[in-house]
Amino acid sequence: MANDGKDNGEFSFVSGGEAETGRRGLPKIHTERTAAETERDICHDDSTTPMRARTLEHLHSLQKKRSTPTTPLTDAHGVFSPVSEAERQKQQLKSISASLASLTRETGPKIVRGDPEKKAEAHKGTVLDHHHFGEPILNLSDSALKFTHILYNLSPAELYEQAIKFEKGSFITATGALATLSGAKTGRSPRDKRVVKDETTEDELWWGKGSPNIEMDEHTFLINRERAVDYLNSLDKVFVNDQFLNWDPEHRIKVRIVSARAYHSLFMHNMCIRPTAEELEDFGTPDFTIYNAGQFPCNRYTHYMTSSTSIDMNLARKEMVILGTQYAGEMKKGLFSLMHYLMPMRQILSLHSGCNMGKNGDVALFFGLSGTGKTTLSTDHNRYLIGDDEHCWSDNGVSNIEGGCYAKCIDLSREKEPDIWNAIKFGTVLENVVFDEHTREVDYSEKSVTENTRAAYPIEYIPNAKIPCVGPHPKNVILLACDAFGVLPPVSKLSLAQTMYHFISGYTALVAGTEDGVKEPSATFSACFGAAFIMLHPSRYAAMLAEKMKRHGATGWLVNTGWSGGSYGSGNRIKLAYTRKIIDAIHSGALLEANYTKTEVFGLEIPDAIEGVPAEILDPVNTWSNKDAHKETLLKLGGLFKKNYEGIHAYQVQRDSKLAEEILAAGPTL
Ligand SMILES: Nc1ncnc2c1ncn2[C@@H]1O[C@H](COP(=O)(O)OP(=O)(O)O)[C@@H](O)[C@H]1O
Numbered sequence: 001m002a003n004d005g006k007d008n009g010e011f012s013f014v015s016g017g018e019a020e021t022g023r024r025g026l027p028k029i030h031t032e033r034t035a036a037e038t039e040r041d042i043c044h045d046d047s048t049t050p051m052r053a054r055t056l057e058h059l060h061s062l063q064k065k066r067s068t069p070t071t072p073l074t075d076a077h078g079v080f081s082p083v084s085e086a087e088r089q090k091q092q093l094k095s096i097s098a099s100l101a102s103l104t105r106e107t108g109p110k111i112v113r114g115d116p117e118k119k120a121e122a123h124k125g126t127v128l129d130h131h132h133f134g135e136p137i138l139n140l141s142d143s144a145l146k147f148t149h150i151l152y153n154l155s156p157a158e159l160y161e162q163a164i165k166f167e168k169g170s171f172i173t174a175t176g177a178l179a180t181l182s183g184a185k186t187g188r189s190p191r192d193k194r195v196v197k198d199e200t201t202e203d204e205l206w207w208g209k210g211s212p213n214i215e216m217d218e219h220t221f222l223i224n225r226e227r228a229v230d231y232l233n234s235l236d237k238v239f240v241n242d243q244f245l246n247w248d249p250e251h252r253i254k255v256r257i258v259s260a261r262a263y264h265s266l267f268m269h270n271m272c273i274r275p276t277a278e279e280l281e282d283f284g285t286p287d288f289t290i291y292n293a294g295q296f297p298c299n300r301y302t303h304y305m306t307s308s309t310s311i312d313m314n315l316a317r318k319e320m321v322i323l324g325t326q327y328a329g330e331m332k333k334g335l336f337s338l339m340h341y342l343m344p345m346r347q348i349l350s351l352h353s354g355c356n357m358g359k360n361g362d363v364a365l366f367f368g369l370s371g372t373g374k375t376t377l378s379t380d381h382n383r384y385l386i387g388d389d390e391h392c393w394s395d396n397g398v399s400n401i402e403g404g405c406y407a408k409c410i411d412l413s414r415e416k417e418p419d420i421w422n423a424i425k426f427g428t429v430l431e432n433v434v435f436d437e438h439t440r441e442v443d444y445s446e447k448s449v450t451e452n453t454r455a456a457y458p459i460e461y462i463p464n465a466k467i468p469c470v471g472p473h474p475k476n477v478i479l480l481a482c483d484a485f486g487v488l489p490p491v492s493k494l495s496l497a498q499t500m501y502h503f504i505s506g507y508t509a510l511v512a513g514t515e516d517g518v519k520e521p522s523a524t525f526s527a528c529f530g531a532a533f534i535m536l537h538p539s540r541y542a543a544m545l546a547e548k549m550k551r552h553g554a555t556g557w558l559v560n561t562g563w564s565g566g567s568y569g570s571g572n573r574i575k576l577a578y579t580r581k582i583i584d585a586i587h588s589g590a591l592l593e594a595n596y597t598k599t600e601v602f603g604l605e606i607p608d609a610i611e612g613v614p615a616e617i618l619d620p621v622n623t624w625s626n627k628d629a630h631k632e633t634l635l636k637l638g639g640l641f642k643k644n645y646e647g648i649h650a651y652q653v654q655r656d657s658k659l660a661e662e663i664l665a666a667g668p669t670l
Pocket residue numbers: 368369370371372373374375376377388407408410561562573574575576577579
């Protein structure tokens with residue numbers, strides 16, 4: 001932060017000193033007048049009502065109407081409420097103080113609600129001094145003498161003001177979004193993720209080769225936690241968000257996010273489910289807490305640390321600590337990892353998928369790795385959006401985990417993705433985009449900060465969002481792959497075994513960089529289309545998906561949103577308009593009626609015709625001018641799939657070994 005608070009366009013004269021006292025020889029102005037003089041000089045203007053304010057400060061104070069605070073001060077339950085408002089506020093502060101307790105000081109910090117800027121107001125607010133309820137502290141340190149100001153569940157408008165005033169790189173764009181910079185990290189850091197291995201998690205979680213869970217011990221976690229908490233308590237103020245995950249009321253999780261930046265608080269405000277005033281009153285103790293001290297690095301001398309970034313998950317303590325990265329997606333996906341543990345424990349399948357529903361209640365899931373089209377294709381003007389990225393499938397049906405969407409902005413166009421375009425307005429966080437200095441028009445083609453430019457907005461910014469974000473059991477399960485090799489068909493119908501094979505494989509191939517010259521696409525295999533976020537072995541999720549698809553009669557589809565007419569360099573990415581037509585035909589049921597032909601190598605069933613899509617692109621071989629190159633590339637990709645699957649099959653993929661064999665057989669034959 002380069003500003004000292006005066007540097008934000010506020011202009012003022014230097015006060016005090018000689019100019020005011022008039023000691024430099026200028027004659028003194030006499031202000032005492034006779035009543036007659038005064039009367040003569042006053043301009044009587046009846047056109048305006050008299051000014052109520054007596055001072056400038058008073059005037060400014062009148063500008064802001066007193067509203068119901070985010071945390072209601074009034075007693076919604078009336079006079080018969082068993083808990084007084086003062087008591088409720090005290091409980092809330094106690095809970096926040098407990099969250100911020102340093103484990104060595106064994107007590108929470110002194111906290112006070114409100115903005116340190118607004119001194120007078122803040123000290124009128126509820127103050128919690130640990131001496132009031134805790135044990136007396138024997139070893140008092142300087143940090144125990146200061147207050148930590150808590151900015152609790154601020155509104156987007158308040159967070160805008162905090163960001164613009166205190167966070168360099170925060171600007172309002174032409175459409176009203178808040179442009180921010182995430183700092184040195186503009187994407188997630190999966191190699192810096194750590195999970196505490198204890199007696200329970202040692203047996204329950206997936207560890208070792210291929211697993212995203214890199215171990216750390218409890219003691220090291222506490223070192224990082226203390227580092228984060230001490231950092232947060234050293235600040236003038238911290239943001240606290242109390243919110244929910246999962247729209248299924250039976251399985252709702254309460255999360256608390258403690259962070260140092262308005263950007264982080266607004267991001268989570270948008271991405272998690274926003275509690276109503278009543279729900280916030282009864283929030284109580286969170287089920288899980290994130291400490292985001294992203295501006296502060298971890299100590300590289302700490303055991304298990306391999307960089308200055310660390311994202312640490314402790315399931316037993318129900319806490320996550322973030323050090324050394326300000327990329328907000330870490331919080332979102334950190335909570336997703338948590339759900340990938342908590343939900344399967346309740347026999348609920350967690351899914352890295354988008355989800356939408358037709359007018360007739362037909363639900364589709366869109367699985368796929370980053371950049372394959374989950375957000376783009378689930379945001380469909382003709383259907384209700386349930387969510388773009390994280391869902392649960394329980395016996396009740398599907399439910400979104402989140403309250404917002406996180407769309408990629410690179411090359412975003414109003415024509416191709418109107419709903420996402422229109423969602424970028426006041427309240428939306430726009431990460432790492434480039435805009436015109438003066439007009440604040442965003443240039444979505446600009447990659448100078450990063451290619452991973454993003455918009456995070458509340459789901460209700462999409463006009464046909466389905467609120468509450470829940471739906472019946474899925475009818476179609478669409479697996480998205482962006483195949484930069486250009487050999488997978490634009491669409492194929494899958495058997496259940498094939499669906500499982502491709503779900504477990506989790507393939508996509510993107511083109512790594514944007515440097516000049518043709519770059520070889522590189523294949524990525526990520527189990528369950530989200531290996532970075534799963535906590536249990538992939539077979540656990542796959543078994544649940546197979547069981548649910550079978551029970552509810554869902555059809556599996558593989559859709560290539562990548563290349564056609566050759567690999568990256570010679571072919572082109574399939575037009576989004578064609579992919580949308582393909583998806584339409586899946587939703588409507590029309591595609592089930594097509595005639596199918598089996599492809600060689602992958603054994604995929606491809607339709608002969610789809611309305612609005614040129615028939616010749618449906619079989620990739622037709623689009624390649626060099627047939628030998630096509631065959632060679634097809635075999636190469638088939639080989640990569642086989643090699644990847646060998647590693648997975650070594651584990652028993654299914655308890656049902658017959659299904660395991662069927663799944664293995666559903667892969668490519670070379
Ligand atoms: N045929 C296509 N299908 C889907 N997306 C496409 C297609 N062609 C280009 N795109 C672009 O690819 C990107 C897909 O990203 P996104 O929907 O955010 O993926 P995810 O949510 O799975 O990470 C978007 O920027 C979209 O505009």
